[in-house]
Amino acid sequence: MQSNIKIRNGKIQIKTFNRSNFVLHFILSFLVLFTIVAPFFLEYGAIDIQTAIFYTLDNLKMMFLQPALSQVTLTAALYQILITLALAFLSTLIGAVISFFLAILSAKNLMPSYISNVIIAFNSFIRAVPTVLWVLIFAIVAGLGSVAAILGMTLHTIAYLTKAYAESFEEIDNGMIEALRATGAKWWHIIIHVVLPQTSSYMVSWTFLRFETNYGVAIAMGAAAAAGGIGFELFMASSFYYDLHEVGMITYFALIIALILEFISIRIKNKLIGSKS
Amino acid sequence: ADTGNANTSDETSSNQENASNEDTSKNDEPLTVVWYPNESGNELKAARDALGSLISEATGREVEHKLTTDYAIAIETIANGNAQVAFMGAQGYIEANEKSSDVQPLVVPSGASGTLDDAVYYSWLAVPKDKAEEYKTNGEFDINKIAGKRFSFVSASSTSGFKVPSEAIVSHFGEQEEYKDLTAEDLAESNDLFPEVLFGDSHQGSAVNMLMERSDVSAFCDTCVSNYVELVEGEANTPGAVYKVKDDAAAPFNNLTGKEFTLISVTPVLNAPFVVNQSVLSPEEITALEEAFTSDETANNEEIFVPEGSETPGLFEKSEGGNERFVTAEDAWFDPIRELSK
Amino acid sequence: MQQVLNKEPINSSVEISKKVQKGEVILKVQDLYKSYNRGTPVLQDIQMELKQGEFISIIGPSGAGKSTFLRCINRMIDPTSGSIVFDNTEMTSLKKADLRKQRSKIGMVFQHYNLVSRLSVFENVLHGRFGYKSTLQGVFSLFSEEEKELALSILDKLGMKEFAYKRCDQLSGGQKQRVGIARALVQQPKLLLCDEPIASLDPNASKIIMDHLKDISETMGITVLVNLHQVDVALKYSDRVIGLNKGRIVYDGVPEKLSNSAIRDIYGSEIEDLILE
Amino acid sequence: MQQVLNKEPINSSVEISKKVQKGEVILKVQDLYKSYNRGTPVLQDIQMELKQGEFISIIGPSGAGKSTFLRCINRMIDPTSGSIVFDNTEMTSLKKADLRKQRSKIGMVFQHYNLVSRLSVFENVLHGRFGYKSTLQGVFSLFSEEEKELALSILDKLGMKEFAYKRCDQLSGGQKQRVGIARALVQQPKLLLCDEPIASLDPNASKIIMDHLKDISETMGITVLVNLHQVDVALKYSDRVIGLNKGRIVYDGVPEKLSNSAIRDIYGSEIEDLILE
Amino acid sequence: MDDRLDIIKKKKIQMTVVLLIMLLITMGTSRLTEFNFIEGFQSIPGTIGWMAANLIPGAEAMENFSKVLSKLWETIVLSIISTTTAGLFALFFALFGSKTTKVNGPLAAFSRLIASVFRNIPVVAWALVLVISFGHNVVTGYFALFFTTFGFLVRAFIETIDEASMESVEALNATGATYFQMVFRGVLPESLPQMVSWLFFMIDTNIRSATLVGLLTGTGIGYLFDLYYKRLDYETVGLITICIIVVVIVIEFISNKVRRLIL
Numbered sequence A: 001m002q003s004n005i006k007i008r009n010g011k012i013q014i015k016t017f018n019r020s021n022f023v024l025h026f027i028l029s030f031l032v033l034f035t036i037v038a039p040f041f042l043e044y045g046a047i048d049i050q051t052a053i054f055y056t057l058d059n060l061k062m063m064f065l066q067p068a069l070s071q072v073t074l075t076a077a078l079y080q081i082l083i084t085l086a087l088a089f090l091s092t093l094i095g096a097v098i099s100f101f102l103a104i105l106s107a108k109n110l111m112p113s114y115i116s117n118v119i120i121a122f123n124s125f126i127r128a129v130p131t132v133l134w135v136l137i138f139a140i141v142a143g144l145g146s147v148a149a150i151l152g153m154t155l156h157t158i159a160y161l162t163k164a165y166a167e168s169f170e171e172i173d174n175g176m177i178e179a180l181r182a183t184g185a186k187w188w189h190i191i192i193h194v195v196l197p198q199t200s201s202y203m204v205s206w207t208f209l210r211f212e213t214n215y216g217v218a219i220a221m222g223a224a225a226a227a228g229g230i231g232f233e234l235f236m237a238s239s240f241y242y243d244l245h246e247v248g249m250i251t252y253f254a255l256i257i258a259l260i261l262e263f264i265s266i267r268i269k270n271k272l273i274g275s276k277s
Numbered sequence B: 001a002d003t004g005n006a007n008t009s010d011e012t013s014s015n016q017e018n019a020s021n022e023d024t025s026k027n028d029e030p031l032t033v034v035w036y037p038n039e040s041g042n043e044l045k046a047a048r049d050a051l052g053s054l055i056s057e058a059t060g061r062e063v064e065h066k067l068t069t070d071y072a073i074a075i076e077t078i079a080n081g082n083a084q085v086a087f088m089g090a091q092g093y094i095e096a097n098e099k100s101s102d103v104q105p106l107v108v109p110s111g112a113s114g115t116l117d118d119a120v121y122y123s124w125l126a127v128p129k130d131k132a133e134e135y136k137t138n139g140e141f142d143i144n145k146i147a148g149k150r151f152s153f154v155s156a157s158s159t160s161g162f163k164v165p166s167e168a169i170v171s172h173f174g175e176q177e178e179y180k181d182l183t184a185e186d187l188a189e190s191n192d193l194f195p196e197v198l199f200g201d202s203h204q205g206s207a208v209n210m211l212m213e214r215s216d217v218s219a220f221c222d223t224c225v226s227n228y229v230e231l232v233e234g235e236a237n238t239p240g241a242v243y244k245v246k247d248d249a250a251a252p253f254n255n256l257t258g259k260e261f262t263l264i265s266v267t268p269v270l271n272a273p274f275v276v277n278q279s280v281l282s283p284e285e286i287t288a289l290e291e292a293f294t295s296d297e298t299a300n301n302e303e304i305f306v307p308e309g310s311e312t313p314g315l316f317e318k319s320e321g322g323n324e325r326f327v328t329a330e331d332a333w334f335d336p337i338r339e340l341s342k
Numbered sequence C, D: 001m002q003q004v005l006n007k008e009p010i011n012s013s014v015e016i017s018k019k020v021q022k023g024e025v026i027l028k029v030q031d032l033y034k035s036y037n038r039g040t041p042v043l044q045d046i047q048m049e050l051k052q053g054e055f056i057s058i059i060g061p062s063g064a065g066k067s068t069f070l071r072c073i074n075r076m077i078d079p080t081s082g083s084i085v086f087d088n089t090e091m092t093s094l095k096k097a098d099l100r101k102q103r104s105k106i107g108m109v110f111q112h113y114n115l116v117s118r119l120s121v122f123e124n125v126l127h128g129r130f131g132y133k134s135t136l137q138g139v140f141s142l143f144s145e146e147e148k149e150l151a152l153s154i155l156d157k158l159g160m161k162e163f164a165y166k167r168c169d170q171l172s173g174g175q176k177q178r179v180g181i182a183r184a185l186v187q188q189p190k191l192l193l194c195d196e197p198i199a200s201l202d203p204n205a206s207k208i209i210m211d212h213l214k215d216i217s218e219t220m221g222i223t224v225l226v227n228l229h230q231v232d233v234a235l236k237y238s239d240r241v242i243g244l245n246k247g248r249i250v251y252d253g254v255p256e257k258l259s260n261s262a263i264r265d266i267y268g269s270e271i272e273d274l275i276l277e
Numbered sequence E: 001m002d003d004r005l006d007i008i009k010k011k012k013i014q015m016t017v018v019l020l021i022m023l024l025i026t027m028g029t030s031r032l033t034e035f036n037f038i039e040g041f042q043s044i045p046g047t048i049g050w051m052a053a054n055l056i057p058g059a060e061a062m063e064n065f066s067k068v069l070s071k072l073w074e075t076i077v078l079s080i081i082s083t084t085t086a087g088l089f090a091l092f093f094a095l096f097g098s099k100t101t102k103v104n105g106p107l108a109a110f111s112r113l114i115a116s117v118f119r120n121i122p123v124v125a126w127a128l129v130l131v132i133s134f135g136h137n138v139v140t141g142y143f144a145l146f147f148t149t150f151g152f153l154v155r156a157f158i159e160t161i162d163e164a165s166m167e168s169v170e171a172l173n174a175t176g177a178t179y180f181q182m183v184f185r186g187v188l189p190e191s192l193p194q195m196v197s198w199l200f201f202m203i204d205t206n207i208r209s210a211t212l213v214g215l216l217t218g219t220g221i222g223y224l225f226d227l228y229y230k231r232l233d234y235e236t237v238g239l240i241t242i243c244i245i246v247v248v249i250v251i252e253f254i255s256n257k258v259r260r261l262i263l
């Protein structure tokens, strides 16, 4: 065999060391080892696994096989869901608009990296502060109600969407931006006429995913901030009445909403992507 | 609320002369009442509305109810004046009052005597019935025996499910050399006294912990589980009383029907007050509120004080032949609870 | 006619004189050096004069610096030293606004077309007018009727009028390249830079594109500077061929005089490397 | 020799007889129809016989069904009706395991190479052996020394041995295409299907690839079926040219007889469309 | 001009219609929830002031530091093990759910549906079911994180596989490779780096959502957060938050480094 072919133990090697695979394997092995070893260092207390599983299954059965509304009427529940949706919508919308501008600032192909680093750090900060705490702070400053709930949720929406948008912006083919720069176009022209049309389908998809998440968050936060919504019923049903049937019903509503949102999102996305596929 | 406005319009306008502070301009603005999660249930809507129209009639202002699921938010809201009136547990009042001395008690629902003397409910320490004997010394229940057991509280912010029992335990064991450094705060986690500490997140949850034997001893309050259990032995609210989970008990007790538990310790807890923030209400408004709450008319309002045995749930109950009503309370009345936090 | 095209940004009725005399120097490059990140120079000691209406090809092996040179001219990248005088203006010292103005007079055609694929042909072509627009006009796509007619007449000339409303991701390669050319022409440039405009096209489409470019330089008096890999194409179309090797000009003259030995000079040892057996 | 190659999957010392007689029919297509989603047929009434060692080009306008035809042969897509007999086995009725076995005897070279870009050249080439392996052997890359040597000798023959350990994303287009060919050859196929193997390559690289393919068919007796856009290339290399238009075979014969009128038949009105002026 | 409606005008009209509809919904929803934009934005400066005044941990709060650290460790462990185990399951569901590697249509639809269900069952509901059965316990926390992570990772992995592997899947199928050969030698090498990057993202997300999950299930840092939050001890809450921020930023930093190395 010729010079560049590596042989070890009489066998021909089919790959050689390369750093990226090494790091990849290292990380994966680390995660696997960690997952195997770390649980031994946690304190568990006493659990009777058998009864625990029996209870879990029994609870799941009550939730999903026998859903029912008892404390609230169906119309009241639907109205509360509408409120929750409205809270989620507003925080997603405000978040999305602000995120768009922040994302432009934090996309590495559109802005110098020191600006984007500042925004990324700012985002990490916002994301790390629990939503409840944000809502509490806004409730103290702005009073109880939708303002506190929506602003609290908006902050996390911003942190999340800025990251998602910025990553899609960074995937834009640099050539397009370059082509417009070469015609003497201004920066805003490029944003509106290249970045926006090219990424709109990704943005729709991320925004709807966040809308879906925000609906879940709005359930909890609407109730905490006294802005109303189905979360209040869920809270009462779960920690006050322990009414698993009602919890199950409300969960079904949440699932239906999520599926509808996913459906709309796919429709819009396909429309934007166009007739290509 | 509209009729209330008409009735009291004279009064409010005359008030404006006297009250020369900035509040006068706010009088048309709605008045916010904050409710704790415990009182936020839908079935209590009628009761809340009855109290709302009471307040609205007294002050001539529209009332907005704010129902929150978060204790901290409720406390902060009343403390910084984003709400004028709140109904909160004694412990919550203490904390709000510490944040702002403008928060003061307005009235407290009384006991059957119609006075502050029996304006209490009870915090229990309960153990499974078949283990009850283990907690006795010479035939008497002995709190010393809970040392080394698995313990379950309700949640760290609960008056009757954490504050009261933990302070009672600390003051009892603190006298012993072994535990003299123990503080109530330590009890929130595994400690020298309890190898394992759980939280049930609700009174029901704490009870379930004990009934499922995840904990040996659980703390919870009487009224919170009254829908699920019935007395089978002994005198209510005394050590040694045995309660049984009702056969038709709803979740989370539905798999635990028929189980029995014994009380080994009972501590009275002060009733929850209505509180006001004085910086956002004029003294006249506060007086008017006090009068409205303590009136006989209110005491006889069956939407507010629901007669015992009635089908409709209410915030407060009127026992047979009892004289339950709202009575004014001073800040000092809460000192026993305040002492616990020190 | 020539003056109309140069002075007036808009000339809707695009009448074209059949032959423009070549004369006036439009681009003068002196002592141009370029190195990336202080590495070895990619361009060295470049001297060049281009006249109006000339058709010039630059050939050279991969990595010779052809693309770098083109990009230096319209300052898509900054040269390290040297002078580039375009249309009587020194390009190297220009500040933003002035640079944009100069760029609007230089059209650029890219190998990978660099069209905004989600937008229609018409919109992509109109992007060429951004250099003449204020920020707001551009952002809201406020184009005058004259501009739209200009765009359509150019599309017509390139045989693309019927596709005006088609989305660019539905076009074939040759069609896309013609849109790219139309975008550059709608700028009404004095100089057209083309970086390997036919590298990814099949022979038919290549011929069409090269014919168009030739036509543009002949009938509209636009100077056309093309980077090419195909020596035969360069010889066939150019008034003048420039050979680049390792960042230096090694040939500059009429195609007829480009001998085999000159080709060897240009491609160096690379020829042997390319044809492996 | 021919028998060795056909019967024995492994033949490490790849000795190759210089000329294999063409004879035996290896692929017989009868009455083939294909339509996507019950739409208009993309392939209609296709009849074809390929002999061992033949080199056949399929030409035709874009959308004629060339790719579809190739994919029908190895059942990457299922034909709507008709019969495809490869190596004495009816392909259309095969079940999973048998289909895999047949596929392993048909190599496929893709326009976009379709390499696993993060793996080494060597690994990618060995993927061609999966058809001869059990699942576990394949998953854990357990290849015999003979197989490795076979892979190396093919890489050597294609001038790619020195890149054996290089990651595929670091190769040039022509190099990648040669890896793709090596992967198909290591299957020791009887039939090689190539879908536009030179469409995205420069003329030099194209020549190298076509020369290789020709060489393979001549020296190893492998039947090679190539989709092409370039008529001149097809004429130069093929033993036989098949013209496809709108899903029908409109020409099938030696390249020498392919008249201009036949080309017009094949490309139909498309020619006028392509060359606009 | 062309007699067809000018495409630019048409787009502008479309945009205006879309914006008008959005505006209407916005107005409708703000009426419904009594949301006031102006009030909202006016309150932002106040929040910064409040945070500065209340959340900066003082000496007293620092006494809890060791407790916070030990719970933080528990949270990190929980986040990592729930992410890796959920990732393993998600991988298989994603393989079955992806366009390129699906076994058949119904199974693909099924695994997408399962993922969507797991994603959208409110955490409150999970916590409730699990807390009743398992009590306050790391196992509860683990499961609560596991289920939501699983739901999200399936979707993320599906998109990764769809994006990265179409072509190599095709090539391997053409060589006659079996399903698992195709998956392990074609799909995984291509999409693993991006998947690892998603794993990091989820570890990071889980540490943050550990406050919510912990609050409901009484585990990890969220338990402490809840404890001090309910006692209105904001300085310690601030300390906990700062710890989370530090961990999140460190993980983001590592994840970026790793991404650059493996992609």
Ligand SMILES: Nc1ncnc2c1ncn2[C@@H]1O[C@H](COP(=O)(O)OP(=O)(O)OP(=O)(O)O)[C@@H](O)[C@H]1O
Pocket (backbone or CB within 6 Å): C036, C037, C042, C060, C061, C062, C063, C064, C065, C066, C067, C068, C069
């Ligand atoms: N952004 C950059 N940073 C550093 N070096 C670069 C950069 N762009 C190009 N180079 C280097 O500069 C040299 C010339 O590159 P250039 O792209 O101009 O060559 P070219 O002649 O256009 O080649 P090709 O025919 O392959 O397009 C090459 O060695 C290249 O590696």
Ligand SMILES: Nc1ncnc2c1ncn2[C@@H]1O[C@H](COP(=O)(O)OP(=O)(O)OP(=O)(O)O)[C@@H](O)[C@H]1O
Pocket (backbone or CB within 6 Å): D036, D037, D042, D060, D061, D062, D063, D064, D065, D066, D067, D068, D069
């Ligand atoms: N998956 C598919 N679903 C539906 N229609 C398809 C699909 N793939 C191809 N077609 C249609 O089938 C026809 C033939 O396509 P095919 O890709 O076979 O053409 P081709 O001859 O290879 O063209 P090209 O030279 O552009 O590659 C086209 O009209 C195409 O639109």
Ligand SMILES: [Mg+2]
Pocket (backbone or CB within 6 Å): C066, C067, C068
């Ligand atoms: Mg170049």
Ligand SMILES: [Mg+2]
Pocket (backbone or CB within 6 Å): D066, D067, D068
């Ligand atoms: Mg094709």
